Amino acid sequence: MKKWILLLxxxxxxAQKSDEEQLKAIYHQALTNSKSYTWLEYLSxxxxxxxxxxxxxxxxxxxxxxxxxxxxxxxxxxxxxxxVPKWVRxxxxxxxxxxxxxxxxxxxxxxxxxxxxxxxxxxxxxxxVQSLKELEVLGxxxxxxxxxxxxxxxxxxxxxxxxxxSGAGDQRRAGAKEASKYGAIGVIVRSxxxxxxxxxxxxxxxxxxLPVEQRIPACxxxxxxxxxxxxxxxxxxxxxxxxxxxxxxxxxVLSYNVVGEIKGSETPENIMVVGGHLDSWDLADGSHDDGAxxxxxxxxxxxxxxLGYKPKNxxxxxxxxxxxxxxxxxxxxxxxxxxxxENHIFAxxxxxxxxxxxxxxxxxxxxxxxxxxxxxxxxxxxLIHYFTRGYSGADIQDLTSKRIVKAGLRPDSQRYFDHHHxxxxxxxxxxxxxxxxxxxxxxxxxxxxxxxxx
Amino acid sequence: MKKWILLLxxxxxxAQKSDEEQLKAIYHQALTNSKSYTWLEYLSxxxxxxxxxxxxxxxxxxxxxxxxxxxxxxxxxxxxxxxVPKWVRxxxxxxxxxxxxxxxxxxxxxxxxxxxxxxxxxxxxxxxVQSLKELEVLGxxxxxxxxxxxxxxxxxxxxxxxxxxSGAGDQRRAGAKEASKYGAIGVIVRSxxxxxxxxxxxxxxxxxxLPVEQRIPACxxxxxxxxxxxxxxxxxxxxxxxxxxxxxxxxxVLSYNVVGEIKGSETPENIMVVGGHLDSWDLADGSHDDGAxxxxxxxxxxxxxxLGYKPKNxxxxxxxxxxxxxxxxxxxxxxxxxxxxENHIFAxxxxxxxxxxxxxxxxxxxxxxxxxxxxxxxxxxxLIHYFTRGYSGADIQDLTSKRIVKAGLRPDSQRYFDHHHxxxxxxxxxxxxxxxxxxxxxxxxxxxxxxxxx
Numbered sequence: 001m002k003k004w005i006l007l008l009x010x011x012x013x014x015a016q017k018s019d020e021e022q023l024k025a026i027y028h029q030a031l032t033n034s035k036s037y038t039w040l041e042y043l044s045x046x047x048x049x050x051x052x053x054x055x056x057x058x059x060x061x062x063x064x065x066x067x068x069x070x071x072x073x074x075x076x077x078x079x080x081x082x083x084v085p086k087w088v089r090x091x092x093x094x095x096x097x098x099x100x101x102x103x104x105x106x107x108x109x110x111x112x113x114x115x116x117x118x119x120x121x122x123x124x125x126x127x128x129v130q131s132l133k134e135l136e137v138l139g140x141x142x143x144x145x146x147x148x149x150x151x152x153x154x155x156x157x158x159x160x161x162x163x164x165x166s167g168a169g170d171q172r173r174a175g176a177k178e179a180s181k182y183g184a185i186g187v188i189v190r191s192x193x194x195x196x197x198x199x200x201x202x203x204x205x206x207x208x209x210l211p212v213e214q215r216i217p218a219c220x221x222x223x224x225x226x227x228x229x230x231x232x233x234x235x236x237x238x239x240x241x242x243x244x245x246x247x248x249x250x251x252x253v254l255s256y257n258v259v260g261e262i263k264g265s266e267t268p269e270n271i272m273v274v275g276g277h278l279d280s281w282d283l284a285d286g287s288h289d290d291g292a293x294x295x296x297x298x299x300x301x302x303x304x305x306x307l308g309y310k311p312k313n314x315x316x317x318x319x320x321x322x323x324x325x326x327x328x329x330x331x332x333x334x335x336x337x338x339x340x341x342e343n344h345i346f347a348x349x350x351x352x353x354x355x356x357x358x359x360x361x362x363x364x365x366x367x368x369x370x371x372x373x374x375x376x377x378x379x380x381x382x383l384i385h386y387f388t389r390g391y392s393g394a395d396i397q398d399l400t401s402k403r404i405v406k407a408g409l410r411p412d413s414q415r416y417f418d419h420h421h422x423x424x425x426x427x428x429x430x431x432x433x434x435x436x437x438x439x440x441x442x443x444x445x446x447x448x449x450x451x452x453x454x
Numbered sequence: 455m456k457k458w459i460l461l462l463x464x465x466x467x468x469a470q471k472s473d474e475e476q477l478k479a480i481y482h483q484a485l486t487n488s489k490s491y492t493w494l495e496y497l498s499x500x501x502x503x504x505x506x507x508x509x510x511x512x513x514x515x516x517x518x519x520x521x522x523x524x525x526x527x528x529x530x531x532x533x534x535x536x537x538v539p540k541w542v543r544x545x546x547x548x549x550x551x552x553x554x555x556x557x558x559x560x561x562x563x564x565x566x567x568x569x570x571x572x573x574x575x576x577x578x579x580x581x582x583v584q585s586l587k588e589l590e591v592l593g594x595x596x597x598x599x600x601x602x603x604x605x606x607x608x609x610x611x612x613x614x615x616x617x618x619x620s621g622a623g624d625q626r627r628a629g630a631k632e633a634s635k636y637g638a639i640g641v642i643v644r645s646x647x648x649x650x651x652x653x654x655x656x657x658x659x660x661x662x663x664l665p666v667e668q669r670i671p672a673c674x675x676x677x678x679x680x681x682x683x684x685x686x687x688x689x690x691x692x693x694x695x696x697x698x699x700x701x702x703x704x705x706x707v708l709s710y711n712v713v714g715e716i717k718g719s720e721t722p723e724n725i726m727v728v729g730g731h732l733d734s735w736d737l738a739d740g741s742h743d744d745g746a747x748x749x750x751x752x753x754x755x756x757x758x759x760x761l762g763y764k765p766k767n768x769x770x771x772x773x774x775x776x777x778x779x780x781x782x783x784x785x786x787x788x789x790x791x792x793x794x795x796e797n798h799i800f801a802x803x804x805x806x807x808x809x810x811x812x813x814x815x816x817x818x819x820x821x822x823x824x825x826x827x828x829x830x831x832x833x834x835x836x837l838i839h840y841f842t843r844g845y846s847g848a849d850i851q852d853l854t855s856k857r858i859v860k861a862g863l864r865p866d867s868q869r870y871f872d873h874h875h876x877x878x879x880x881x882x883x884x885x886x887x888x889x890x891x892x893x894x895x896x897x898x899x900x901x902x903x904x905x906x907x908x
Binding site for chain 2: 031156157159161194195356358381383385386412415418432433434437
């Protein structure tokens with residue numbers, strides 16, 4: 001009898017390891033024999049920025065597809081066609097205000113989706129506000145012909161940086177749309193950055209269904225620039241601000257989600273997705289947002305391969321296109337999933353930076369969440385402690401199935417907005433071990449989901 | 455009755471807040487109204503490196519004393535005299551090996567405490583080893599007249615970086631002493647750094663009681679340099695290595711611990727210490743090691759002041775001198791404490807970098823540790839989760855009292871050794887919020903210790 005058990009254990013290999021041993025093996029692989037850092041270096045330094053519709057985005061599709069194929073672990077690697085918006089920044093923006101006779105330049109960048117100014121730029125008095133609500137109070141009388149300056153800082157007292165980001169984000173997303181209703185001719189938004197520095201941070205603005213002729217140009221100003229402008233406005237409320245940007249929207253173009261699939265060995269009809277988004281903003285190579293999430297997702301498959309682990313359920317690594325300014329890749333994945341009547345049991349996105357992982361936030365029913373929380377102690381040796389309910393990720397948020405658990409990796413958030421959407425979201429800001437620990441943490445959860453179901 | 459309670463609550467102010475409210479107020483203060491970042495900027499950018507006995511160290515003593523006095527919260531701010539070793543690096547080191555006819559330079563730095571080479575430098579064949587043990591096996595026959603190259607990497611599979619550091623540190627600390635016993639004429643040690651880069655990392659080496667004439671020069675080589683040298687040695691075991699360094703030890707000089715003391719309002723005879731070390735290595739300004747710990751400790755007092763909190767027990771902020779190459783400040787503090795028959799109930803050191811805090815490690819008896827662990831849930835909103843038993847800190851490790859709990863702040867450790875003792879341990883590597891969260895976490899624990907005792 002004993003011999004028989006031993007033989008069985010030997011034959012089934014990986015499956016006989018305890019969960020403790022399995023997680024240990026996963027973290028060991030990630031820290032000593034993973035590819036995420038090398039992949040990210042290529043994506044960041046050899047390909048560079050990957051805004052939807054750009055040459056970089058196309059190269060990234062080709063590169064990651066080829067890399068996934070080369071791993072030899074996927075049953076198939078394929079592209080999902082998706083039409084994406086193509087927004088182009090054009091020439092470097094220019095902005096200054098007049099301090100007496102002196103022109104004082106400030107660093108700005110056009111917000112994604114913004115229209116251009118006229119070729120000569122625009123110049124007007126500035127009205128500083130702290131919120132969208134203030135616009136109502138000021139009304140057309142005070143705002144017509146003016147440039148509105150949204151200057152509400154991220155709330156420094158928040159512990160989780162993403163909460164502070166959410167709390168200030170309406171200015172960027174809806175500032176231009178709202179200000180134009182009161183006759184403003186342009187919008188300046190304080191960069192969503194805790195730090196005081198000289199980098200403008202991009203990100204999308206939306207005009208909603210505002211007619212094209214009512215759309216006004218919107219830019220982000222660096223936090224130091226915002227502080228300076230605010231100070232000078234107090235001294236001289238009639239101060240004239242000038243800015244010029246030449247961005248434009250082209251026709252939608254064809255792009256792709258990249259998908260690698262390992263067919264489940266027992267219940268292939270049950271699908272687990274892990275992914276990040278392949279597009280980035282154009283000011284930098286988006287190493288944290290979200291090159292990190294893409295290469296970590298690819299590493300999940302590589303780590304399983306090296307451990308000889310065959311998932312029971314189908315595992316898909318999905319690199320979504322166009323999260324930043326349209327979400328079309330996520331929509332397309334969902335559309336095809338519905339059309340093909342697929343059954344997703346799990347989806348995970350890593351899109352919060354490549355910093356030290358702390359845990360996950362989950363969208364799950366009570367029973368599933370309770371089950372998952374019981375695994376928390378398995379993660380303790382890896383300093384993973386954050387298991388909470390909440391938002392998963394932009395590309396998977398609309399994905400539905402009969403029963404599905406969705407999760408977002410939650411790395412340490414304190415440094416994320418120092419780089420987010422700015423020209424310093426580069427490979428130098430990545431720490432290899434932090435990136436790898438994220439990949440290990442993701443792999444471990446997927447292993448447990450695969451083994452125990454939801 | 456109700457009125458009376460209200461009046462009492464009003465009169466006693468802070469003390470009536472629940473612990474939850476109190477910690478919230480502490481974190482709020484730290485993130486919105488603290489001084490640690492500004493102090494550290496001055497220490498780092500205006501004063502700079504602070505090796506014991508240097509001008510920088512003296513300026514740091516004067517600056518922090520003046521800043522503590524200016525806070526107006528301490529009953530007294532004073533200096534504790536302590537004689538410290540003074541080691542001087544001298545001229546920039548030089549090192550190369552011969553690859554055929556080509557001189558290939560590699561980045562090195564003398565290890566702290568090392569003797570110089572001769573003025574012309576030394577040149578010899580290299581024997582690469584992975585451990586001190588290997589020296590025994592090789593013996594005098596293989597090592598006499600050679601340069602020993604200790605090239606064991608930090609163990610990448612460790613989750614906590616400090617464990618990997620401990621696991622590789624014997625090469626630096628004792629490599630020169632041990633190799634000299636076998637007739638080696640010099641030592642090269644792989645820098646204690648996970649990353650592959652071009653920075654040599656300093657740190658102390660000790661000759662123990664080895665007679666002066668037997669001491670051999672020891673240097674650290676960058677990790678890239680170590681990889682290259684190792685590769686070239688495989689191709690050519692007879693390769694000649696040259697290095698030159700002109701470091702020297704001067705006579706001990708007078709320096710100081712800086713102490714700020716708030717006398718306890720109820721049991722002043724019970725003392726709580728919080729501190730870091732004011733000295734740094736000489737290659738950079740030591741923003742993480744340990745400027746961060748010093749300014750965080752000072753912020754504990756500033757946060758208490760702003761919250762109107764008067765500790766029941768005496769609180770001492772102690773900035774220790776000479777942790778890096780002698781530990782004389784810690785020894786002196788302990789000596790005076792014994793002499794004055796002081797009763798310490800608590801000591802905390804922050805000397806693991808200014809990164810996002812994760813918790814503490816404690817030296818405590820069972821009863822005290824169990825009590826402290828019960829406070830863990832109070833820290834959860836601040837993502838503090840690490841309460842474990844273990845090492846506290848170098849400057850407080852020998853401090854004894856009738857009954858004392860000792861704690862070390864444990865920040866995220868993944869990036870620490872990218873900077874530790876190297877020329878990039880600078881202010882740019884500090885994130886303001888991470889630093890402040892550390893100060894808040896320290897203040898919170900001290901508040902609870904003060905309130906509930908041990």
